[in-house]
Amino acid sequence: KAGVTQTPRYLIKTRGQQVTLSCSPISGHRSVSWYQQTPGQGLQFLFEYFSETQRNKGNFPGRFSGRQFSNSRSEMNVSTLELGDSALYLCASSPSPSGTGELFFGEGSRLTVL
Amino acid sequence: GQQLNQSPQSMFIQEGEDVSMNCTSSSIFNTWLWYKQEPGEGPVLLIALYKAGELTSNGRLTAQFGITRKDSFLNISASIPSDVGIYFCAGPNLYSGTYKYIFGTGTRLKVLA
Numbered sequence: 001k002a003g004v005t006q007t008p009r010y011l012i013k014t015r016g017q018q019v020t021l022s023c024s025p026i027s028g029h030r031s032v033s034w035y036q037q038t039p040g041q042g043l044q045f046l047f048e049y050f051s052e053t054q055r056n057k058g059n060f061p062g063r064f065s066g067r068q069f070s071n072s073r074s075e076m077n078v079s080t081l082e083l084g085d086s087a088l089y090l091c092a093s094s095p096s097p098s099g100t101g102e103l104f105f106g107e108g109s110r111l112t113v114l
Numbered sequence: 115g116q117q118l119n120q121s122p123q124s125m126f127i128q129e130g131e132d133v134s135m136n137c138t139s140s141s142i143f144n145t146w147l148w149y150k151q152e153p154g155e156g157p158v159l160l161i162a163l164y165k166a167g168e169l170t171s172n173g174r175l176t177a178q179f180g181i182t183r184k185d186s187f188l189n190i191s192a193s194i195p196s197d198v199g200i201y202f203c204a205g206p207n208l209y210s211g212t213y214k215y216i217f218g219t220g221t222r223l224k225v226l227a
Contacts, residue, residue, distance in 0.1 A: 004156075033215070042117055043157075043202065043217040056212045090156050099206030099213020103147060105156035 004106035012112045018079040021109045025093030032074040037088040048098045086113045120218030133190040135221040137203030146186040147204040
């Protein structure tokens with residue numbers, strides 16, 4: 001069974017640009033959550049989608065957005081990039097809504113903003 | 115953002131030694147998850163716990179769901195060099211009417227051969 005796939009693995013952007021990250025969950029999983037990981041703040045919840053609906057959102061500015069498609073694949077977008085957005089962005093999938101089952105992570109997309 | 119208290123923050127141990135780490139929350143949890151993360155990789159799920167008092171093993175790893183439901187423990191027996199990494203705990207926090215997982219600050223483990 002294929003795991004969670006995130007693309008791209010690495011990317012470099014400059015301030016003011018925007019970026020789109022993609023996540024393909026484990027087959028059959030309907031919940032996709034996104035997290036930002038930085039050395040100073042650890043793993044911080046961005047948002048969760050379940051069956052194409054945003055179920056929960058963390059404390060991040062509106063520049064961070066996401067969506068989920070009918071095949072459960074998800075994308076997140078960050079607009080007007082800032083230096084502080086440099087981080088490892090992790091996607092996690094689960095067969096059930098967050099908090100009720102196990103989370104399986106992808107390898108992450110490492111974003112560097114110059 | 116909200117995080118769980120995890121200790122110790124880091125530890126150096128000799129190969130063959132046993133390791134213990136714990137995680138505490140100010141809230142009651144109904145699930146505890148333990149992960150290991152290696153450099154450049156995403157966290158890998160080690161053990162999931164669903165019941166207070168539950169003790170679950172995965173090879174040399176054993177985790178326990180604290181009876182107060184506010185803490186959890188992870189033990190690694192007879193550590194080996196490949197146990198190096200950062201270990202995270204996670205639990206579901208009620209937020210705006212739904213649950214979202216929050217994570218511990220991590221325990222960085224270094225094993226000396």
